[in-house]
Amino acid sequence: xxxxxxxxxxxxxxxxxxxxxxxxxxxxxxxxxxxxxxxxxxxxxxxxxxxxxxxxxxxxxxxxxxxxxxxxxxxxxxxxxxxxxxxxxxxxxxxxxxxxxxxxxxxxxxxxxxxxxxxxxxxxxxxxxxxxxxxxxxxxxxxxxxxxxxxxxxxxxxxxxxxxxxxxxxxxxxxxxxxxxxxxxxxxxxxxxxxxxxxxxxxxxxxxxxxxx
Numbered sequence: 001x002x003x004x005x006x007x008x009x010x011x012x013x014x015x016x017x018x019x020x021x022x023x024x025x026x027x028x029x030x031x032x033x034x035x036x037x038x039x040x041x042x043x044x045x046x047x048x049x050x051x052x053x054x055x056x057x058x059x060x061x062x063x064x065x066x067x068x069x070x071x072x073x074x075x076x077x078x079x080x081x082x083x084x085x086x087x088x089x090x091x092x093x094x095x096x097x098x099x100x101x102x103x104x105x106x107x108x109x110x111x112x113x114x115x116x117x118x119x120x121x122x123x124x125x126x127x128x129x130x131x132x133x134x135x136x137x138x139x140x141x142x143x144x145x146x147x148x149x150x151x152x153x154x155x156x157x158x159x160x161x162x163x164x165x166x167x168x169x170x171x172x173x174x175x176x177x178x179x180x181x182x183x184x185x186x187x188x189x190x191x192x193x194x195x196x197x198x199x200x201x202x203x204x205x206x207x208x209x210x211x212x213x
Contacts, residue, residue, distance in 0.1 A: 019060040019061060019062055019069070020060070020061050021033070021034045021039055021058060021059070021060055022041075022058070022059040022060070022061060023039065023041035023043075023056070023057075023058060023059075024055075024056065024057045024058070024059050024070075025043060025044055025054050025055075025056060025077055026054030026055055028044045029059060030042060030043070030044050032058070039058060043077065043079075046079045050080075050081065051078060051079065051080045051081075051109075052078070052079045052080075053076045053077070053078045053079075054076065054077055054078075054079070055072075055075070055076060055077075056073060056075040056076060056077040057070060057071055057072050057073050057075070058071040058073065059071065080107065080109060080168060081107040082107060082172075082174065082175065083105060083106070083107045083108055083109075083166045083167065083168050083174050084105045084106050084107055084166075084174055084176060085103055085104075085105040085164060085165065085166045085174050085176065085177065085178045086104050086105040086106070086178065087103075087104045087105075087178055088101050088102070088103050088104070088164055088178045088179075088180055089101065089102045089104075091179065091180060091181060092180070092181040092182070092183050093150050093180075093182065093183065094182070094183055094184070095152060095153040095158055095159060095160060095182035095183065095184060096152055097149070097150050097151050097152035097153070098149060098150065098152075099149070099150045100147055100148070100149055100150075101147070101148050101149075101150060101180070102145060102146070102147060103116060103138070103145070103146040103147070103148060103164065103166065103178070104144060104145055105144060105146075105166065105174075106143060106144050107143065107168075108140060108142070108143050108144065108145070108146055108166065108168065109140070109143070109168040110140040111140070111168050111169065113167070113168065113169045113170035113171075114137065114138045114139075114140055114146070114166075114167070114168060114170075115135050115136065115137060115138060115166070115167045115170045115173075116135070116136050116137075116138045116146065116148040116164060116165070116166050116167075117133060117134070117135050117136075117164070117165040117166070117167065117173055118133070118134040118135075118136065118150075118151060118162040118163075118164055118180065119132075119133050119162055119163040119164075119165065119177070120132035120133065120134070120153070120154060120155060120160060120161075120162050121160075121161045121162060121163060132154050132155065134151045134154065134162075135170070136148050136149060136150075136151055138166070146166065150180075150182075153182040158182070158184065159181075159182055159183055159184050160181070160182040161179065161180070161181055161182070162179075162180045162181075162182070163177035163178075163179060163180075164177055164178045164179070164180050165177050190205075190206070190207040191204060191205070191206050191207075192204070192205045
């Protein structure tokens with residue numbers, strides 16, 4: 001958790017010498033760091049069957065542990081069950097991108113930060129790098145269904161493989177992934193004939209790249 005813009009002097013408080021900052025999540029308190037009025041801390045673990053919102057505040061303590069200052073911020077922090085991705089349809093789409101996939105799972109939330117991540121893996125075509133991670137905004141359908149548009153394969157826009165993860169807040173992603181495959185993009189270069197009788201029944205010859213049987 002990163003909280004910026006908290007100025008103790010503006011709040012009428014003064015940090016005592018040697019005091020340590022803490023983040024308070026409801027009744028739970030964890031150590032924090034502070035640099036130029038930016039507080040950082042790790043949220044404590046919660047085991048929850050459903051969504052729960054708690055009050056969030058900053059505390060300053062003396063080295064001996066006694067509380068010196070409690071700073072109410074009128075902020076809330078929301079815990080929710082971790083999202084899980086179970087399956088994706090279709091499991092493959094052209095490497096050029098633009099296909100709409102249906103991602104099934106559970107614990108999805110209708111959030112503006114709802115994100116699907118494509119972690120590109122080496123598919124034996126050309127080496128993938130650690131930077132080949134593609135985040136795409138998802139469309140919420142239900143707690144068990146999302147829609148997402150595939151990005152283009154960053155590795156030469158060719159056949160490839162990615163692990164697909166999901167996040168409700170754009171930061172914390174699911175611990176499990178589902179596989180997705182990019183296929184060779186389909187390109188049409190010629191069609192003959194270009195016209196036919198309206199009754200149909202004519203044989204059309206099509207040439208191009210990326211077609212499979």
